[in-house]
């Protein structure tokens with residue numbers, strides 16, 4: 001098979017590093033990376049070229065490349081986006097718009113559909129109050145699309161832009177000979193947890209922060225209440241999900257945006273699991289009003305039936321396997337933690 005040319009934006013982030021490693025391990029990909037920061041050691045040798053700088057201002061440079069697939073991971077996450085709203089809009093919306101324009105142009109000009117794979121988020125949902133959140137439980141893709149955050153608004157709008165450029169761009173789908181359009185595919189990720197990296201700027205960050213702190217014997221003050229419940233996923237499942245969605249034949253896809261989830265858990269349950277594994281862990285709860293409000297607006301769980309049906313999505317890690325077979329063994333190796341207590 002001919003080598004596929006791939007662009008990964010936001011390559012230095014958590015998903016970016018893990019995805020770059022996974023694609024490099026697969027062979028057959030020529031990987032170009034982009035990020036504001038220089039590449040970390042973990043992936044430096046895997047990228048044939050790294051474009052450092054703001055995507056919005058560097059976009060012209062990418063018109064010379066023949067990308068088959070664009071993974072647009074660069075984003076300002078939900079907590080950060082609430083303190084720098086205009087900057088978040090520029091990064092999240094203008095960056096996406098620029099890449100969609102590039103992919104649309106190349107798809108049409110070279111009659112080869114460029115795939116744009118986009119990690120959206122549970123932040124596109126907006127539950128009006130806690131009572132509704134608890135009553136509703138799992139939400140389907142088209143329900144509660146009323147985000148409370150700048151980040152959620154940005155992600156939801158970009159989903160719509162992606163659908164527009166894939167189906168209706170310039171209303172050219174009505175032409176007798178419609179042009180080749182780009183192929184936009186998105187998943188709405190829950191909170192992600194990696195054993196190797198710690199997130200920053202998000203609001204689901206309390207989960208990974210708590211676990212990494214416990215493993216290192218550091219005290220942790222959790223910024224949401226114990227009863228706060230949202231869904232999470234292990235990073236290897238998030239990468240598997242992006243690769244499955246990329247590989248899925250178009251005729252299997254009944255939509256362009258899919259929910260995906262692995263397990264739904266409260267902050268208190270995270271604390272209990274952390275204490276069982278690391279009995280000396282010092283975890284307290286000191287809710288931050290604004291960050292609490294953000295997670296309270298996210299659903300407890302999402303219904304990912306359509307991803308399961310259309311392209312065979314299934315997470316490898318439920319909550320028990322996540323702790324026992326992924327997070328704890330890996331984190332113990334990483335921090336050299338001695339305890340080996342069962343969960």
Ligand code: AKB
Pocket residue numbers: 077078079120121122123151189190191192201202203204205
């Ligand atoms: C965030 O907390 O902003 C992200 C997300 C759920 O999209 N992790």
